[in-house]
Amino acid sequence: MVPDGWKIQKVSECLERVVDSVLPEPNSMYREIGIRSHAKGIFHKEPVTGNSLGNKRVFNVHPNCFVVNIVFAWEQAIAMTSDDEVGMIASHRFPMFKPKKNRCDIKYITYFFKTPRGKYLLELASPGGAGRNKTLGQNEFARVEIPLPPTDEQKKIARILSTWDRAIEVTEKLLNNSQQQKKALMQQLLTGKKRLPGFSGEWIQLKVGDILSVRNEKQIPSETTPLFSLTIENGITAKTERYNREFLVKNSDEKEYKIVKPSDIAYNPANLRWGAINYSRLTHDVVVSPIYEILYVKDITLNNLHFIAQVLMSHRQIAKFAAMVEGTLMERKAVKIQPFLATKISIPSELEEQQTIASVLSAADKEIEILEQKLGCLRQEKKALMQQLLTGKRRVKIDEEEVLVKEAVRA
Structure with a gap:
């Protein structure tokens, strides 16, 4: 059952391939992108010479495109390119797509393929055995059907989920900082390199x-x-x-x-x-x-x-x-x-110095624990929102969009 106002469209009807071939020059430097499985985003490989690329077919990366690793599409090796990737290249195994005639929002499409339903469809479009033999077929992918709300609603949904992503990213950075600070404290306090005030015993x-x-x-x-x-x-x-x-x-x-x-x-x-x-x-x-x-x-x-x-x-x-x-x-x-x-x-x-050091490190542990719990809650809340918004079980009105965005900002 398709929600009221939504349409079922094939990938070939709403997305078109972006092909911008590159002929590498032997002595020039090039930087390729890679895509992590489980929808964990794009990473940048180390620069290499055109000569080292050999006969590999490569393409210029365009921003704001849906990109997929055809070898691991079944494992959700998908992402959306950004301005950070401009000037980089991608192999023929990483096809890129942009909206066809503004029929879809590329952020929405990327979020859709991050859902369990999206993963299932990518698996169906990847015939073959397990591992590297299970490759996304061009024709199979073109026939994949996606439930799409009106474009304006797609943009609202993408904006809401992007706000939650930013809240998650900020919390991840805070957690990483706290973990690094704890590590530095341990290196100093557990070796005696740094002494806490009031202690001078051996x-x-x-x-x-x-x-x-x-x-x-x-x-x-x-x-x-x-x-x-x-x-x-x-x-x-x-x-x-x-x-x-x-x-x-x-x-x-x-x-x-x-x-x-x-x-x-x-x-x-x-x-x-x-x-x-x-x-x-x-x-x-x-x-x-x-x-x-x-x-x-x-x-x-x-x-x-x-x-x-x-x-x-x-x-x-x-x-x-x-x-x-x-x-x-x-x-x-x-x-x-x-x-x-x-x-x-x-x-x-001195036992007292041991106790004091332990208290300092326990406080750092508590801060890390609180951030880990917050991060877990944010991820669960985003997952629940995706299940509701990307299936049409929950429709987005202008007022509600603002409320959901503010909730993410407060978090």
Whole structure:
């Protein structure tokens, strides 16, 4: 069912190909564009000489065009060109399209192909097997049918979604800045290069095993002690289908798992080199896979858990762990518990300095967490808007357009 006032049009009826061939000169420099899958936009390749392009067919990039990577169209390798790409070139694998007789708004078209429906249509128009054999067919794409509202409504929808995109972009930059600031703080505070006011005590080197003890308590999962997992992204977190492999284990109900108590540190020996280490922020016991190593602070009157965790989770320390992996096959490489415990780290001798540093870094973590939550909300809200606006389930009136734009600006 097409919404009132909308029309179904084929791509060939609303878009036309932009072809501006380039004959590369051997000694001139050229810069190609690339298109990321999953609708993540255009990137610029390093400049190359015309001679290095060989016999490749290339074309001038025009701004404000819908462009697609025909090899990965099924994976939504699509984008819209801008003034940033003027003067660059694209290979024959990246055809560009502009509106035909103003029948559509190119931003609207780009947003449409970012939707699940748009992805489905690109897949249908890409016959062949998986991977590089699954190529967007010129004729198949021309026959793809798109539901189009009147051009004015297309422009309003595109304006609303563009405003949300800008809000997302601003939040991403703020998040990146906060993450870089936290990284700089860790490099300074966790090495003693920068001392916080009021502290002048010495820093000492200790083995991790002098600070932490191994916990090797086990039990079967229960309602009061549920099964959790350790992920690089979220730390010690509830088990999800993605990480659930228990169906592979015989008699999994009787399998014993390692207990993790509040504030325990856990790491995955096989993935520690990628950052699979964290501490439990939970207020109750949980159990995790017996492949993990669980540790706790021996004496909390001497060492602060949050400080020690920050040291062990730092990029600098993870790089050191990466150099400690043992094993021959990639899947069997791991950082075993004894080398882990033998690792030396530098810490303040005063507990109060450890606590103060941990508080500063925890505040930075909180700021990052807030921005991550905000970014997640913005993306979900934009996704919901796309589902409503690009299907006609929600029609845009002038007043409502202003409201939606203001909501994005406030966000």
